[in-house]
Amino acid sequence: MVREQLQARGISDPAVLQAMSIVPRHLFVQEALRVQAYEDTPLPIGYGQTISQPYIVALMSQLLEVEHGMRVLEIGTGSGYQAAVLAAMGCTVFTVERMRELYQNTAVLLQQLGLRGIHMQRRDGTLGMPEAAPFDRIIVTAGGPEIPNPLVQQLETGGILLIPVGEKPRKQRLIRIRKEATGIHSEDLGPVIFVDLVGDHGW
Numbered sequence: 001m002v003r004e005q006l007q008a009r010g011i012s013d014p015a016v017l018q019a020m021s022i023v024p025r026h027l028f029v030q031e032a033l034r035v036q037a038y039e040d041t042p043l044p045i046g047y048g049q050t051i052s053q054p055y056i057v058a059l060m061s062q063l064l065e066v067e068h069g070m071r072v073l074e075i076g077t078g079s080g081y082q083a084a085v086l087a088a089m090g091c092t093v094f095t096v097e098r099m100r101e102l103y104q105n106t107a108v109l110l111q112q113l114g115l116r117g118i119h120m121q122r123r124d125g126t127l128g129m130p131e132a133a134p135f136d137r138i139i140v141t142a143g144g145p146e147i148p149n150p151l152v153q154q155l156e157t158g159g160i161l162l163i164p165v166g167e168k169p170r171k172q173r174l175i176r177i178r179k180e181a182t183g184i185h186s187e188d189l190g191p192v193i194f195v196d197l198v199g200d201h202g203w
Contacts, residue, residue, distance in 0.1 A: 005040070006058050013062045019088035020058050025051075027113065028081040047102050049195055051079040052141065056192070058085075063162055063176060063189065064137045066091055073132070073154065075125035076141035076197070080106040080118075086139075087117045094132050096125040098198060126199030128154045135159065143172035144197030151201075155179045164194045169203060 003017050011017060026037035029051055033043050042050040052060075060082070066072060068090030074083050077097035086093050095118060097103040103122040110118055121129065125140070126148040133154035140151070143164035155161050159179050166172030174189040196203045 002038075006055065009055055011055075011058045011062055015066070015068075015089045016058050016061045016085075019061070019085045020054065023081070023084045023088050024113075025054065025081060027109070028079040028084070045079045045102070046105075047099050049078055049099070049102060051081055052194075057082055060139060060141075060162055060174075061085055061089065063174075064139055064160055066137055070136040071132075071134075072137040072139065073129055073135040073151075074139050074141065075128070075151070076195075077106055077120055078102065078141060080110050080120075082139070082141055083118050083120075084110070084113070084115055087115055091117065091137075093118045094129050094135070095120050096129060097122055098125060124199040126150065126197065126201035130154060138162070140164065140197065141194065142197035142202070143170065143192070143194040144199075144202035146201065147175065147177065148199075148201035152177065152179065152184065157181055164192050164197075169196045170194070 026034045029037050029043050040053050040055050042053045045051050070091050072091045072093050074095040077095040083093045083095045128150045134156040136156050136159050138161040140163035161177040164172035165175050174192045176187050178185045
């Protein structure tokens with residue numbers, strides 16, 4: 001999607017619009033689907049996974065309220081596109097992917113693109129990355145039945161956690177958690193559909 005289309009749908013953060021403009025989305029999809037790369041639709045990336053539609057990537061990036069220099073944990077690297085957008089916004093991104101083949105393919109792509117500030121590991125994302133915690137922001141790009149407690153614990157006070165949560169697979173509500181000194185505050189941002197969050201604190 002071009003900048004004007006995103007703005008028409010309520011994306012107003014200049015850093016998000018700039019990142020969406022400069023990250024080459026077509027390189028993160030299968031070659032046969034590159035003609036569709038900039039359409040506002042999710043696309044398959046293999047292994048039963050998808051790359052989210054551009055609007056959702058932009059929306060979640062905006063909802064995170066990131067600032068340059070923040071440390072962001074991403075659960076579900078997938079194609080690497082969301083991580084690339086956050087890195088283009090000036091964040092240091094720690095990203096976790098569970099599936100071996102997808103992890104290997106995406107790691108090669110990110111290296112080929114020369115994207116800096118992205119640290120990728122293969123592990124159970126619902127457990128986070130405790131050795132690199134705390135994080136200013138955490139974004140989960142798969143939907144699970146609950147908010148994983150390890151992720152809340154690894155969130156810095158004053159931080160934001162964005163996660164799809166639902167009682168049934170692929171039918172969730174997008175929840176934004178703010179961790180304050182006074183406690184945990186959550187808000188429901190509406191219905192979304194994401195692939196399943198698999199792990200000790202997922203499906």
